[in-house]
Amino acid sequence: MLGYVLGRLLAAIPIFILVAIFIFSLVHLTPGDPAVLLAGDNANPQQVEKIRERLHLDEPLIVQFGIWAGNALQFDLGESIYSNKPVTQLIAQRIEPTFVLAAVTLFLTVAIAVPLGVIAAWRANGWIDRGIMAFAVLGFSVPVFVIAYLLVYFFAVSLRWFPVQGYKPLSNGLLTTLHSVTLPSIALALVFAALIARVTRAAMLEALSENFTRTARAKGLGTFRILVIHALKSAGIPVITVIGIGFATLVGGVVVTESVFNIPGIGRLTVDAITRRDYPVVQGVILFFSALLILINLLIDLSYALFDPRVKG
């Protein structure tokens, strides 16, 4: 087991290096000169040159990458061109709302999607199944911002149950925070849940057609035990995998959702940085998200061993 964990950890390192190179190239191959932008409309060429030197933009790309990567290893992602604050500090300030939003979304998603998928598989091809799958197709096809605005219209503007926008930090109490992220979380969860419900259904159908399900029935076990203890546990791996893949989608969703609901999270930070061509922040945020995704995938790999005893180091 320990060997399996170490192996997975080591495998993550080259991936992370490749991702870092990719992010760096992506930002530096985009047209536009940040030095000119930064210097402002009235700057003379000398001033632009000075800025270029300060940001090492005059060095060869490979040297620039070396400097950036070396600093990044020491958790120094540079300073924002726009606000002159360290990028790590900007990310740290914005991490709470995004983290809360993602955690609540994940919880809602699993709580909605897994039971729906199990029920759909149990009642496969019946009207309950068709209803659930119709919901899944709808949830997957309607863009997040449409769902978000619909939710705002009904539950915030008309019914006034939830705030229209904004985020209340955890320092105001957990319930206040949860109240403020309910609508954005639901909006995100609906999209995410559609995908997971479909995969859960498919994995459950396969498990239910296995011989061990027949054995479970021949033992006289009840429906709940067959569905949850026998079928769902053996269907766990594809389900947990797609939850992980869904996380990547969630990152994109967070950016949109934070804009719609005006939540000061990392998604907003990203959008602002891109529109201002704030290169260090863009690089830092993408690197942060990449590291997060690699970490999540690592956790998912490790969780396989929990679901299936045959997975070992």
Add this chain to the structure above:
Amino acid sequence: MNDMTSRAPVADPVLDVRNLSLEFADRDKVTFALDAVSFSVGEGEIVSLVGESGCGKSVTAMTIMGLLPKHGARVTSGSALLRGRDLLQTSEREMRRIRGDRIGMIFQDPMTSLNPVHTVGMQISETIRKHRRVSRRAAEKRALEMLDLVRIPDAASRLRAYPHELSGGMRQRVMIAMALACDPELLIADEPTTALDVTVQAQVLDLIADLRRDIGMSVVLITHDLGVVAGVADRMMVMYAGRIVEQGPTEKLFADPAHGYTAGLMRSLPGVNARMHDELREIPGSVPRLDRKIEGCVFAPRCEFSSQSCLAPLPRAQERAQGHWTRCIHADAVCEAMSDNDIVRAWA
């Protein structure tokens, strides 16, 4: 439809299947899967259902267990009495109490019949806890006893093993332990040895035969392998195309086969004096489609003894000797022709 065993061949049977007919209805086609199947299983008896794939052996077992899908499979006549109680009229809720408790079942493929993500001990003790009000610990103790009973070495550590850590033979033993954990009156074994190595097959069959004696349960043994039947079954039912064509005590059927199909099955076995390069004799032709009701003998088109009269609606099954019934109208000719067969001579 004539009923082969209008009189039950055993007194006070544990299982008495009478005149069981079943169809599978698809959107536009109907398959007549079972046609007036009747047999009974006495106390402590091993009764074998023999026939080739698709003849209805497993469907019979699944019908008795109430495990066929509700949509599609339709019982059109008959009953399956477990100690007088008709399982076909029993609610699903009640059937759950009977399955695993009064009837245990094991299957062909022990590799896939156990759940790979749960330990062997958990899978045995959950059966016990489903049917008995006992503590987790008591159930585990019972599971351990069961593993000992089916002669699994080092049973205590095997309780925590996962199925993939055991060999095929061991897994089938675990299946047997699980099926017998609640002392069922009846064990239905659906091709229990087919997926196993030959040496392991014999061990598993011996185990079933011994347990039958020790626990006093009855067994329905489903197989396509006459060798398996010859080894352990007290009586055998030969099935073909959804019907029982001949039934009787095992030694009677081997010594005095009285149906063209039974004769064909026996001829396709290598005899006692067979040599390496002797060709096995197969039955020509293939199993009939069951999308319409066949009035006459179902085997007639492939039977070397058949005549025009086999295609007419069949007369009642004839009893050739005590408990030995055949639906073949040329039984005497079959018997005569088989008298020089190796196997028949060995049993006669």
